[in-house]
Amino acid sequence: MNNLLDGIEEVLLMGPGPSSVPPQVYEAIGKKTLGHLDPYFLKIMDELKERLRTLLNTKNNLTVPISGTGSAGMEACFVNLVEPGDRALILVNGVFGVRMREVASRLGANVDALEFTWGAPVAVADVAKKLGETPYRIVAVVHAETSTGVRNPVDEIGALLRGSDTIYLVDTVTSLGGIEVRMDDWGIDALYSGTQKCLSCPPGLAPLSFSEKAMAKLGARKSKVPNWYLDISLIANYWGQNRVYHHTAPVNMTYALYQALLLILEEGTQKVFKRHLDNHLLLVKGLEEMGLKMVVEEPWRLPMLNTVWCPEGIDELAVRRRLRSEFKIEIGGGLGPLAGKIWRIGLMGHTARKENVERFLDALRKSIS
C-alpha cells in the first residue's frame, strides 16, 4: 500500500511555528510508551514540572502541560478563571489577542477589548487609564504576538496590577524558551504556552501555570468549570500527589517536552536567549542589506518572529511557494490586515542558528531577484 509518510521531506521550518525539532526530541518521542500511571512515568512527570518551573521562573505548584495545543492552554485559562458576567479586559494588538477576546466572550464574560495598532506594542498608559475607570476580574495580554512580531511590555502591565484582586493572564506561546519569562517577578497569575515554537517540540502540549491567587479564584467559583476536559482542579489531581486518572496523558509527547526542556536548561537559558537575539540581529542585517524594511520598531521586535514588508511589485505568495519548493524552506505570510503584505520569518528554538539564517537569506535573495 502507498505510504505518504515515506515522502516527507526535510523542510527548514522558519515560519511562525512549528519550528525545527532537534534529533534528541525525535528520539524521545520514539521511546517506548509507558502506562500513564506507571511509576517511572510519574517520575518523568515530576521532573518535567520542576523544569517548567525553572524556565518560567515560578514557584507555582500548579505548573503542568495541558493535553492540546496552545489554544487549549488559552481555553483552559479562561474557562477556569472566568464566570458568566465577569469583567474581562483583553489587550488586543494582533490575531491572538482577538482569539482571547473570542474565547472569553464565548464563556459569557463581560469583555472589554483595548485595541492597539497591529505592529505596535500595547501602550501601558492606556491600560493604566482603563484600569482606573473599571475594576476587572481578569486582564489578559499576549507576550509575543506571533501575527505581527511585537513584544508586549508584560512586566510593566503586571506592575499596574500588583496588589489588586485582578487575575493577570499572559500568553507565552511564542515567547517561552526564546526570551525571558519571569512569571513570579512580573506578577503573572495564569500563563500558557505551546510546545511547537521556541521549545522545539512538535505541536501537542500547552504548558500552563497558575499562581496561588489564580488557584484561590478557581476554588471560589460560584459555578462549576463548564468544560470537564480542561477543568484544572481535576487535572491537578492527576499531576499532583493523588495521581487520580482524569484522561490518558499523551505519554510520548510528554517525553518530548521533558527532553526539550532538558536541552534548553543544559545549554543554559541565558545562552539560549542570546542565540535567538544574535541570529535575529544577523537576519535583520541581511534583510536590510537587501533593501527590505522591518514591520516593527526596534525595541519591540521579537527575536524569534521577524516581520518584514514584502516590497512593491513582488508577489508575496509566489516567493513563499518558491522558498518551499526550490529551497525547502517554510516561512509564513501575514494574517488579518497584514495578509499579502508581510512575511513572517521564525527563528524559534532549534531553528535559531547562523547556518539557517545564512541559508534563508541566500534563498530569499534568489527568490526576489
Ligand SMILES: Cc1ncc(COP(=O)(O)O)c(C=O)c1O
Ligand atoms: C501567541 C499565540 N497564542 C496562541 C496560539 C495558538 O496556539 P496553537 O496554534 O498551538 O493552538 C499561537 C499559535 O500560533 C500563538 O502564536
